[in-house]
Amino acid sequence: GQNIDQPTEMTATEGAIVQINCTYQTSGFNGLFWYQQHAGEAPTFLSYNVLDGLEEKGRFSSFLSRSKGYSYLLLKELQMKDSASYLCAVAVRGAGNKLTFGGGTRVLVKP
Amino acid sequence: GAVVSQHPSRVICKSGTSVKIECRSLDFQATTMFWYRQFPKQSLMLMATSNEGSKATYEQGVEKDKFLINHASLTLSTLTVTSAHPEDSSFYICSASRRGGPNGEQFFGPGTRLTVL
Numbered sequence: 709g710q711n712i713d714q715p716t717e718m719t720a721t722e723g724a725i726v727q728i729n730c731t732y733q734t735s736g737f738n739g740l741f742w743y744q745q746h747a748g749e750a751p752t753f754l755s756y757n758v759l760d761g762l763e764e765k766g767r768f769s770s771f772l773s774r775s776k777g778y779s780y781l782l783l784k785e786l787q788m789k790d791s792a793s794y795l796c797a798v799a800v801r802g803a804g805n806k807l808t809f810g811g812g813t814r815v816l817v818k819p
Numbered sequence: 820g821a822v823v824s825q826h827p828s829r830v831i832c833k834s835g836t837s838v839k840i841e842c843r844s845l846d847f848q849a850t851t852m853f854w855y856r857q858f859p860k861q862s863l864m865l866m867a868t869s870n871e872g873s874k875a876t877y878e879q880g881v882e883k884d885k886f887l888i889n890h891a892s893l894t895l896s897t898l899t900v901t902s903a904h905p906e907d908s909s910f911y912i913c914s915a916s917r918r919g920g921p922n923g924e925q926f927f928g929p930g931t932r933l934t935v936l
Contacts, residue, residue: 738922750912750927751863758921795862799923804868805851805916807923812862 712810714796719816720786728781728813730796739799741807742770742781746792754781754794783815791817822846823915825928832903833936840898840931842913849915852896853925854888857910869896903935 711733720726732740739758743751755763757772757779769782783790796810822845832838842852851870855863867888869875875888887899896915900907910932914925 741923743927748910748930748932750930752927756921756924793862797923799921801922805920805923805925806853806865806868807925808865809863814860 712796712798712808714794714810714813716811717814717816719818722786722788722817722819724786726783726786726815728783728794728796728815730779730781730810732777732779732796732798732810734777734798734800734808736801736803737774737777737798738801740770740772740779741797741799742768742779743795743797744792745795745812751795786817788817788819791815821917821926823849823913823926823928825913825931827931828929829932829934831934831936834904835902837899837901838903838933840900840911840913840933842896842898842915842928844894844915844917844926847915847917847926848893849896850893850918851916852890853914853916854886854896854898855912855914857912857930863912866898900933903933905935908933908935 714730742754745751755770762771767784772779793812793814795812797807824843826841854866866881867875867877869888869890871893877883890896912930914927
């Protein structure tokens with residue numbers, strides 16, 4: 709099976725930067741996804757990493773190190789609307805498009 | 820593109836009744852659909868995976884006779900919660916994947932809030 713860990717909660721100030729870490733233990737790793745989920749809504753796609761390195765998309769960046777089983781999501785220039793849960797999810801080979809989700813990290817942005 | 824809809828968005832029912840939730844891929848053919856359940860302040864828990872025209876594969880601990888899944892076409896899957904009880908109250912989310920996308924790519928529906936009285 710897979711084991712995916714991420715912090716439960718983080719608090720940051722508007723305009724600041726927050727880094728959400730995700731560690732995973734899995735065999736047959738085949739990609740890692742980050743999703744944003746506001747309360748009562750469905751997850752929305754943020755990023756996808758399958759190779760080592762940094763993927764940048766506007767204020768959001770995601771990093772992957774396959775050898776370390778580690779990823780992070782970096783949120784820059786935080787805005788109040790960024791208060792949400794951030795979910796790390798891993799895909800594995802041979803499981804179709806099935807994803808295993810971490811517990812999610814609730815980020816609270818304060819003024 | 821890649822829009823997934825769910826219906827209804829909210830449903831309140833009495834204990835013992837059955838509730839059907841529909842999940843549709845609006846602008847693509849969904850080779851696989853997934854059903855998740857999410858309790859407050861928790862992450863998504865996969866309930867089952869369904870492929871068009873075949874029986875759903877249920878995750879460990881999910882009762883297949885209680886949560887009936889039908890994937891009748893490449894654009895529609897339904898989840899029926901049979902004989903619902905208050906502990907079945909939850910947020911149910913479906914997702915769909917399409918042929919040719921990155922492994923693991925899923926498009927999520929807006930979710931259905933089920934409250935069982």
